[in-house]
Each structure stands twice: as structure tokens, then as C-alpha cells.
Amino acid sequence: MTSVIVAWQRNSRPTGDNSAYPARTPKAKLVDMSTAQQTSPSATGSVPTLAISVRDLRQSYGTFEAVRGISFDVAPGELFALLGTNGAGKTTTIETLEGFRRPSAGTVRVFGVDPYGQPPELRERVDAVLQHSGLFEELTVAETIDLSRDLAADPRDRADVLELVSLTDKADVAIRQLSGGQKRRLDLALALVSRPEVLFLDEPTTGMDPEARHATWKIVSDLVSEGVAVLLTTHYLEEAERLADRLAIMHHGEIRVEGRLDDVLTGWGDRIGFRLPERVRAEDLPDLPGADRDVDVHNGEPWVTYTVTGEDTAGRAHRALATLLAWAGERAVLLERLQVRGASLEDVFLDVAGGGVADLARD
Numbered sequence: 001m002t003s004v005i006v007a008w009q010r011n012s013r014p015t016g017d018n019s020a021y022p023a024r025t026p027k028a029k030l031v032d033m034s035t036a037q038q039t040s041p042s043a044t045g046s047v048p049t050l051a052i053s054v055r056d057l058r059q060s061y062g063t064f065e066a067v068r069g070i071s072f073d074v075a076p077g078e079l080f081a082l083l084g085t086n087g088a089g090k091t092t093t094i095e096t097l098e099g100f101r102r103p104s105a106g107t108v109r110v111f112g113v114d115p116y117g118q119p120p121e122l123r124e125r126v127d128a129v130l131q132h133s134g135l136f137e138e139l140t141v142a143e144t145i146d147l148s149r150d151l152a153a154d155p156r157d158r159a160d161v162l163e164l165v166s167l168t169d170k171a172d173v174a175i176r177q178l179s180g181g182q183k184r185r186l187d188l189a190l191a192l193v194s195r196p197e198v199l200f201l202d203e204p205t206t207g208m209d210p211e212a213r214h215a216t217w218k219i220v221s222d223l224v225s226e227g228v229a230v231l232l233t234t235h236y237l238e239e240a241e242r243l244a245d246r247l248a249i250m251h252h253g254e255i256r257v258e259g260r261l262d263d264v265l266t267g268w269g270d271r272i273g274f275r276l277p278e279r280v281r282a283e284d285l286p287d288l289p290g291a292d293r294d295v296d297v298h299n300g301e302p303w304v305t306y307t308v309t310g311e312d313t314a315g316r317a318h319r320a321l322a323t324l325l326a327w328a329g330e331r332a333v334l335l336e337r338l339q340v341r342g343a344s345l346e347d348v349f350l351d352v353a354g355g356g357v358a359d360l361a362r363d
């Protein structure tokens, strides 16, 4: 009985729910991960090729609409990163996919099945690292893992799981004595015990030191290589850059940008930047063909950025740079710390957070 409570608590949201939680029950069926995704039928009897499918999802808390008509898919062996500003609706989306909330409108499917209430055919195949883990503070690490193992049909060995997350030397330590980052690693360990085919990771590396974070990235990429579908939310953009096959950026409940990282960054243009020379006024800077100019303050210094977007970005950035260098040469102006670079995910994110971006790179 205790183990059921632990598993339920570990996957539950503590407050403010808008629907009753379905209690988790012990897992009973053995799942062969190598074949399950090809052979498990959907509710309609067809063989779904998508692990996760979200269509026109809307989710409201009372009169407040937290998720406003989003759609995306995740295939087996793919990691999809859901990024976004605070309160954008990422956790709400994951909780809906986990089966904790019924959509206000639209549909969500996991292997073709409606996840609401965590139906038995999905319990075997899905696990999560949620933002609020709900570990029992008085239990040891080993006892906690064992309780999760009791619920799994084909659990990983306790020693293997502990080694995977580098908690072997903490096996006999009580949860209350773990650091925040160690607790997060234990959360991940618990999600790995049951060998899930779909893994929801809601800010899984928050509180981890850089080494633990890198180790977690390796674990997650190995899982994806083995065919696991992962839906990740994170505020660490580097994490998304390292792990994501595709990503979406949410803002105010909507997906504003979606696509493969390379496509998104290419669509966001190239940047030519330099420190504003002392004897040049911002209004005296040249207009460069096909480039938008912006002057602001970076690290306390005036900084000029020309952004080139649209068709043939590379060619136009090249021509803009040539024009700029000719202008500087004619005036004997030195362009300090001159740089030409592609857009970063941070550029895209900040544009989205600042509003005013057009949807781009949508599949």
C-alpha cells in the first residue's frame, strides 16, 4: 500500500488542480521496449506512429485560459523541447498529457490513447519527472527506489539506476539529507525504473550543478537513441540546444515558434555586431542593404547590431558586411569587437518574450 502512495504522490501536483486525480495502480504487464511502439494498438485498433499528439489543445482554469489552441507531435526516438516564458502554459500542457487534466478543448493522445485518468494501457509506458516530486523525506534513497521497483513490471536494477544518476554512495541516506540537486537526480532515477517509452521531463535539471546537468543530458540522449519519446520543458536554453530534435517556444498559452533548431535559427537571421565607435553617433551609422539596425547597451557599452533575415540570409549578410567595412575604411573608423554570427536560441526566445514576432518555421 505504501508503494502505491509513493508512486501516486510522486506523480501528483500538490495544489490548485481543476480535476480529480486518478490514483495510480501497480503496474502488471511486461513491456518489451524494442517492440512495444510498433505493436501496441491505439484505441481505434490502428498502429500509431506518434508517441505524443496534441491538437488544438485549450486548457482553462476557471475563466483564465492558460493554453490557447496549441498543436504538436512527438515521435518515438525524438526529443521535443517545450520552451517558454514563466506561466506560458508548459506545465499545464504536460499535466494534460500525463492524464491529470481533461482538455478544455482539443485532443491529446499518447500512443493514440486518451491519457486522461492514466488508463492501464498507458501506465506501463509513460513516466515523468515533474516539477513537484513529493518524495517521502524519511525514507532512504534505496527504499524509495525499491518502492518504485515494486510498481514496475520489468524494473531496472536498483544498483544500475543509482549508478546511472550517480547516487550509489547515497543509497542509505534519508531523502531529507539530500541536496536539492540530488533530489532532482533521484526524481530522474524513479522515472527510469519502469523503462518508460514516453518520458515527460518538466524542468528536470533545475538545481543541478553543471556536472550533474551534463550527466543528465547524456542519460536523456541515450534514452532517446533507444527509442524513447521525450517531452522536455526547461528554462536552460543550452539544454534545449543540446538535446532537442525539435522545439517550440510558448508565450501566453500559444506556440509562437516551432521547428527544428537549425531551421528556427536560420529563419531568425544573421547578426553583425560591434561596439559603437567613440567618434560615431548612432544616427551617422550607415544603412546596410537588407539589414535592420539596432543600437543598445551591452555590458555597459553602446553596441550596434545589424540583423539580416529572409531569403539568402548568408549572401545578404556578406554584402551588408562588405558595405559596412567599406564605410568604415573610407572614414578610418575601427570597428571594435566586430562579429558576425547566426541567431542564438536566446535571441529567438527574447524576441518571443518581447512579443511582436511572426510565427516562423512551423512544420
Ligand SMILES: Nc1ncnc2c1ncn2[C@@H]1O[C@H](COP(=O)(O)OP(=O)(O)OP(=O)(O)O)[C@@H](O)[C@H]1O
Residues within 6 Å of the ligand: 015, 016, 017, 018, 061, 064, 066, 084, 085, 086, 087, 088, 089, 090, 091, 092, 093
Ligand atoms: N491550478 C491552477 N489554477 C489557476 N491558475 C493556474 C493553475 N496552474 C497554473 N495556472 C496558471 O496558468 C498559467 C500557466 O501555468 P503553467 O504552470 O502551465 O506555466 P509554465 O509555462 O509551466 O510556467 P513556468 O515556466 O513558470 O513553470 C499561469 O498563468 C498560471 O498562473
